Amino acid sequence: MLDVKLKFQPGHADGKDWMSGGPVKVLFWNVTRSCNFNCQICFSNSGAPDPDELTLPEAKTLIRRAHELGVVDVIITGGEPFMRPDLLEILSCMAELGITARIATNGSLLTEKLVERIRRETRTTSFLISLDSLDPCIYSEIHRVPPIQLEKALEALRFVRAHDFHTTVSIRLTPRTLPGIIDIVDRAADEGWATISLQRPIFSGRVEGAWPPMFDVLPLLEPVFEHFLSMPSRWRVETYMPWARYHPVIQKLEEKIPVGHVGCGAARGIAVIQPSGRVVPCVCFDVPASAMGNVRDQDLRAILQESPVRAMMKRPQDYGICDGCIHLSTCGGGCRATAFALSGNLAGADETCPLRRAAPRQ
Ligand code: SF4
Numbered sequence: 001m002l003d004v005k006l007k008f009q010p011g012h013a014d015g016k017d018w019m020s021g022g023p024v025k026v027l028f029w030n031v032t033r034s035c036n037f038n039c040q041i042c043f044s045n046s047g048a049p050d051p052d053e054l055t056l057p058e059a060k061t062l063i064r065r066a067h068e069l070g071v072v073d074v075i076i077t078g079g080e081p082f083m084r085p086d087l088l089e090i091l092s093c094m095a096e097l098g099i100t101a102r103i104a105t106n107g108s109l110l111t112e113k114l115v116e117r118i119r120r121e122t123r124t125t126s127f128l129i130s131l132d133s134l135d136p137c138i139y140s141e142i143h144r145v146p147p148i149q150l151e152k153a154l155e156a157l158r159f160v161r162a163h164d165f166h167t168t169v170s171i172r173l174t175p176r177t178l179p180g181i182i183d184i185v186d187r188a189a190d191e192g193w194a195t196i197s198l199q200r201p202i203f204s205g206r207v208e209g210a211w212p213p214m215f216d217v218l219p220l221l222e223p224v225f226e227h228f229l230s231m232p233s234r235w236r237v238e239t240y241m242p243w244a245r246y247h248p249v250i251q252k253l254e255e256k257i258p259v260g261h262v263g264c265g266a267a268r269g270i271a272v273i274q275p276s277g278r279v280v281p282c283v284c285f286d287v288p289a290s291a292m293g294n295v296r297d298q299d300l301r302a303i304l305q306e307s308p309v310r311a312m313m314k315r316p317q318d319y320g321i322c323d324g325c326i327h328l329s330t331c332g333g334g335c336r337a338t339a340f341a342l343s344g345n346l347a348g349a350d351e352t353c354p355l356r357r358a359a360p361r362q
C-alpha cells in the first residue's frame, strides 16, 4: 500500500532493505470478503463473502505450512475479519505455533470481552482500526454506515488500548478526509494510539471519491507533517512508497525527523492469501496477471519462492522495468500495483514516481 505512517512509538517495521532477498516472513491474510460496512474505498472490494472461502481445517493446514516455511507474523484482514465466526480458533492455532498476529478491522464487532480473550488466548500484538474521520457525518459517508458507528470505532480503540495492544488508526487519504487528519493526530497523542497510517488508495478494488491516480498528494500533507513535528511525543515517520526517498516533500521531512523507508515488500518479504486461498503479491495487486498460485492445490513453498511474479519483483531489471534508472536496485521499480493500474502491463511504468514526474521518460 502507498502508506505514510506517523509513529508516536516503535512498532513493527524497521525499514530494512526490502530488496535484499530472503524468504517471505510475513503474510497478509484476507480471511473473508464478508463485511458489514460498505466503504467507498475498499482495497479488497468487500461485501458478500466469497463462495469458496477456506474452511477452518484448510485454514489450519495453511497456518502449519506457513509455520514450517518460517512465517512468523500474519496480518489478519478482510473484509471484516470478525465476520468469520471461527476467527478466534484461527488466531489460537497460530499462537500454538508461535505466530504473532496483527488484526486490521473496522472495530464494529469488537467487545471488551472479545478483546480480553484475544489478549489471553492468542499472540496478537496489535490492532489497526479504520477511523478516517472524527466527524460522524463524514465517517458515515465514507464507510456508508450510520453516524453512530463512529462511537463504536472509538470504543473499540479504547478496548484495545486498555488491553495494551499496539494501536494503529488508518485513514484513507481523500479530499474528504484530508481536513480532519490534524484532529486525529491530536486525538492519537491524547489517547495513546501509537501509529497513524495514512493510506493513499491505489486504483484497485473500490475507489470512490479518491483523487485521480496521477495526483500527487504528498504536498497536501505538509501541514500534517508540520503539526506532527510540533508534537512532543512524536517518534518517526515511515514510508511505504518504493520511491519515497526521492520525493522532495519526504526529503524535506527527513531533515527534521527520522524517516524509515519500509518500501515495497510485495512478493519479496510479504504475500497475501485471499479468502479462497489465492496468493497475490500485495493487498492492492490482485489481478489475474499477478496471481502467484492457490494454497488449495499448490504447495505454499513453491508459490512463495518460485512464482514468476516473485522473480519479477526480485529482479525487475530482467523485465525491462525502469530501464536505465540508477535507483532500481534500491527502489525496485516503483509500485507494481500502480504501474498495472495505469498501464495494464505487469512490467509497465509507475508514472507516479517523483523522478519520472520531474523528467518524463520516453
Ligand atoms: S506493489 Fe508494493 S508499493 Fe505497490 S501497493 Fe503493493 S506493496 Fe505497496
Ligand code: SF4
Residues within 6 Å of the ligand: 242, 243, 246, 322, 325, 326, 327, 328, 331, 332, 333, 334, 335, 350, 353, 354, 355, 356
Ligand atoms: S524510475 Fe523506477 S526505479 Fe527509478 S526511482 Fe522511479 S520508480 Fe524507482
